[in-house]
Amino acid sequence: MAETYRRGLHGLGDGLFAWLQPDGGWGWSNAGLITDGDEAILIDTLFDMTLTREMLAAMRDAVPAAANIGTVVNTHANGDHCWGNALVDGAQIVASRASAEEMAEVPPAMLASMLAAADQMGPLGDYLKTIFGSFDFAGIEERAPTRTFCERCTLTVGNRRIECIEVGPAHTKGDIIVHVPDARTVFTGDILFANGHPVMWAGPVGNWIAACDHIIGLEVDTVVPGHGPIATKAHVARLRDYLGHIRDAAKARYDAGLGAFEAARSIALDQWSDWGDAERIAVNVATLYREFSGDTNPPNVLELFSWMAQLHRDRAASR
Template sequence: MAGYGKGLVDLGSGIYAYLQPDGSWGWSNAGLIRDGDEALLVDTLFDEPLTAEMLGVMRDATGLGASDIGTVVNTHANGDHTHGNGLLPQAEIVASEASAKEMAEFSPQMLAQLKAAGAAGQLGVAGNYFAEIFAPFDFAGVNSRAPTQTFNGRLDLKVGDKGVRLIEVGPAHTAGDVLVHVPTDRTVFTGDILFIEGTPIMWEGPVSNWLAACEMILDMDVDHIVPGHGPLTDRAGVRAVHDYLGYITQEARKRYDAGMSAADAAFDIGLGRFDAWSDAERLAVNVDTLYREFAHDHSPRNTLALFELMGRLYYDRKGRTAA
């Protein structure tokens, strides 16, 4: 992660990436696309103080303040890419239709309640883990703002004379993941289709869509690839995410066919060359999603149970007591 520092990176031609090390839970990236006095923001951050800080850095670097940003694109529904939307009350908020629906189902207030309950020791391992990983973030202070424009498939936007192409590749990481491609500037903002040097988490699937999204990025004529988490990357980084997803799919399938439970499989699968990536415990969610896919199980998932299993893996790897 050489050169991976917090802040704004000028990629040239009015394209900027905003990076937040270390890329773990909640520490997401964003981007700015400008042409003259027009600007589009790719994602906001996990809470309002972080988003306000980012907007201030962007203003200092470009002369464009929050009121000059006419459009925000949310690449998907997770709060670390949407919770700052309220700081841009004048902007059009664009997201896929599936993402807009998902945002409406899981509010920042719910996160605040879960975090408080976890900190109070009310939810066992799941609560301890949830409170620990989200300790730096202020969900209670979030005024969420829903998308004002939605789309399915593809949507072409203009920022000044720049063409910006939104490509829906979900369901994959979430229900409605979107790539933001600026062809003339050879740049793509991937949202959480890419976690670089961090473990991807597959809340939705199917895995085939995520693999296809990686392949789409590999086929793009781009010089700049801005992931949802982690440092700026290149095709090798995209291939590494593709390889991880392929590997865990094969390993999960072996154990599913052998009759092993998803929980046991999550503890049994060795991560090999991916073991050094952060947040390895996300394997628990990935295996659960793959098992559901193998079984054609579309019943509601138990998210709290998945956080408990991730917590058990997390504390086990750290040699700490879970609760």
């Protein structure tokens, strides 16, 4: 499939659509619309109310069934996939049970307060403004899932069957993918960052690799990632290779006694040099180190963002 990566609504054929937000970096997530007859299901909302409102208006203008969105599926708990939920009036909100629990852990007010204090946070604050400064987290009305599930959930829209499959914890604690068998399409949430470095907040890495293998094994032609252009299984395979590479490289450094941050700085990513947000390797290695050691404590998120800020500055200085 030729990659067409422009902002807005893209028809995928057979009543399916994707909403894309280049460049696919921090917060610039994708969403999906599945229709049959005059009914519709929305896959994910966006990072703030303005972005979600614009997306919904464009969908309703282009697709009559979008006026009747009866269900929103949140693929995971990150705000760029669920903080616009309240704008879909009357819809049931479906998510995995683990995602529903995780959504309460990082409310929009937390990110808003971090940005408000960014000017007093030095280089970390500069980085936070760079990656999140385009979004408006004030006044977001959260809407939690109204229906949760574990492992699998089957939904219908019109006469169409949709399979929600829990593959997390991986990127987050409760990731799901949404498979539309008759349209040979899968919406992956952030199990796939197409042409961008993934960020592994939760792990274990084996679950994420298994999720990639599961997608590759589906009878699908079209893969809609959580971030990036419309993709194919080749994109999934490339991300799987990345995960295997950093797992093995991090384990060698862990066994040698190298600290997590120094390990992240030393791992070569030349095969993925065309991907954005390479500084996310810091989070990925930190998560792997916790996995290797059996550490179940939650990560120090501010420290991880500080590490990413440093790597971001290092790479900018080396260009």
